Amino acid sequence: MAKAKKLPSGQWRTQVYSHSIPLYDEDGNPITDKNGKQKEKRIYESFTADGKKESEYMAAEFAFNKKRKARPENLTLSEAIDKYINSKDAILSPKTVSEYRKMKKVAFKDIMDLKVKDITEDRLQEAINREAKRNNEKATKNPKPISAKTVKNEYGLVATVLTKYNKNLDLSEIKLPAKQATIKELIPPETIFDIVKGTPIELPVMLAMWLSFSMSEIRGLKRSSVTSDGYITINQVVVDVDCKPVEKKQAKVFTRIRKHKIPDYIKGLIDALPEDQEYLVPLSGIAVNRRFSYLLKKNNLPHMTFHDLRHVNASVMALLRVPDRYAMERGGWKTDSTMKKVYTHTFSDQRQAVDEAIDNYFSEKIQHEMQHENHEPA
Structure with a gap:
């Protein structure tokens, strides 16, 4: 349990670890250690009160709620994806990690902030249906919906995360958009x-x-x-x-x-x-x-x-x-x-x-x- 320290003002302050943020250099490049893993800065939450016990109680309450929220089922889908990526960042290639982060940013926006435990099969199917109608953001002229392959790739990440952190979901009946048959006109x-x-x-x-x-x-x-x-x-x-x-x-x-x-x-x-x-x-x-x-x-x-x-x-x-x-x-x-x-x-x-x-x-x-x-x- 974190201990409070008395400040010059006479009040008491207790600091509790909150989270870590990745570090980047002036050019926006990740700062890495000798093993190639990106360095992070630890962020602490401060609780100041007139009394020592009051300060420590506020800090303990914050830590308890943080731990409760950190349970997989209480994470949002966005947080769960981050947790999944961080658990495999030494195994996945940098390219794959980059693609996963891009997917999290643009795909399935309507369920990204939902808690994993609140995502049902019906909600997921509705989200897939909406995602299949989303226009490709890269197409500035005559934008068209993203391809069935793109939806499939995005769903692959989401399904993997949901299966890992929500054991009650049954994804066997989930339907993805069918890939449209195309005839390529190849030049000799x-x-x-x-x-x-x-x-x-x-x-x-x-x-x-x-x-x-x-x-x-x-x-x-x-x-x-x-x-x-x-x-x-x-x-x-x-x-x-x-x-x-x-x-x-x-x-x-x-x-x-x-x-x-x-x-x-x-x-x-x-x-x-x-x-x-x-x-x-x-x-x-x-x-x-x-x-x-x-x-x-x-x-x-x-x-x-x-x-x-x-x-x-x-x-x-x-x-x-x-x-x-x-x-x-x-x-x-x-x-x-x-x-x-x-x-x-x-x-x-x-x-x-x-x-x-x-x-x-x-x-x-x-x-x-x-x-x-x-x-x-x-």
Whole structure:
């Protein structure tokens, strides 16, 4: 129990721990200790009274009520999410923590301040229905409701927290919005090559379309990722956390840690980079996306996301009738357990044949476009 101290004024003051707040530097960056955990400042509540016992009683009452409120069922959903994040901040990646905090800020606003114990199945279902109608705040022009995938991701966090802190909830009958089937209009590889050739984003586009690398994988590639025997290895990624690039030494799942033979054309692009450039693609993900969108618009082509380039790669592999086993491995789409079973056979004769078939396909498309370009009248 906290003890009161007599002040020069003759009154008595008792201080009780209230809560902690995270510390940031002048630039808004988290201040961390030697283990990488963010430092916090302890905040105390003061209770001043004429008598010593009165001061201590007020402090004890505050501590009791605080402890009672801290019981999981008495926490608001917002507080429960914070508690959940703090209990796993050393396990979750910084990117995941950042995404969780963003979700807490914008999603399910009408139930965030409700106590966990007061959230029923009906209230949660109503909240999901309203959330599915919420407009995407990033869309300044022609705002549309957020996607079913976004609702599903948000609900995943909320459901995990509610299940942990409210044992009486039964979420088995909860319904989420159905994902709408969409038909992607993919642009032919040769057309994509034609508009990006010679631009600052040619290398990242070719890495995505030809080798099926994602944006975070491309941003994590360094000169050291390229081996002397002509292969390129993904063993780290770069993601944005609170709008700042963060290097992660390991991809999200083991299947994303993979190795590809470097096609001659892409090897040429890499060799042409400045010798002192550490990262193969120093541009931010936003910069690459914007430049890609600009080139599509400039050439009157339908909109595609940068991530759709992986779909182009998958379509090419389907066109070439690449066996699923090798197609999934090249794109990093296997489960962990399956990957462990096939990883040692990654560079078998069959896999090398798959690489050669895909490389030949893209090489022929590129050569055709370059020949066509050279024969165009001036």
